[in-house]
Amino acid sequence: MCYDAHPSPTDPDTLSISIPVTRADVLHQADIMEDAAVAYGFNALPRRFPRTTAFTAAPLPLNKLADILRLEAAMAGWAEVMPLILCSHDENYAWLNHPSPPPDAKPVRLQNPKTAEYQIVRTSLIPGLLKTIRENKRHAVPMKIFEVSDVVFQDLGRERRARNERHFAACWYGKTSGFEQVHGLLDRVVGMLRGTFVAGEKGGLGYWIEEVEDPTYLPGHSAAIYIRQTPSSPAKRIGTFGILHPTVLKKFELPFPGSVLEMDIEVFL
Structure with a gap:
């Protein structure tokens, strides 16, 4: 050897x-x-039966949670898509009006990418949803699609120098922005997970939304999602949703408006 x-x-x-x-x-x-x-x-090698008691296999809690979200979103009339996990650096950042990755969420880069379309491992599910709509934009609108899958970030403290996070994302695309549609989907899936909507950070345990300025979204038409699950834990931002900025739509060659939602679901385990 x-x-x-x-x-x-x-x-x-x-x-x-x-x-x-x-x-x-x-x-x-x-x-x-x-x-x-x-x-x-x-x-x-000697052949023998393992000295263990019989047991019934069960899915990992994270995969079970993802399956629950898939079922609820599908029952609400949204179609699931499964884009590739690799994308270009521009699609993941510049096309979403983010010039560069934040210092605490750097992407995993491919050392020798064969094409410019597969340069990094995605850190957001939004580019995959928008590319899926772009390839199907000749179909009737509105389109309602979602995805429950992993994104990857650099994490130098781990053995493989990277960590996975399971995200849930959805996109409404049609002749209207559909902001109320993604907001309704958020309330449905979080309510199904027994999350209670509260009126701001001082409202108690549960989740709430706050207006946020994110260049991916139209100014004044986006919100961040916060959650507090125990009295002693601090509030945690788990995602955002809003109406896409016109420059984002132009980059992905989409003529109609749309709204997207993305959030981390591992906090619900």
């Missing part, structure tokens, strides 16, 4: 392994254990 292995000077029961440059496929300790199993022979 081209490894150079010798006992660790501090622990005789540990091996220190040097990986040659020719083994670019070795990334983690599990890859070394896989090579050891291949060298030993999978057929030479």
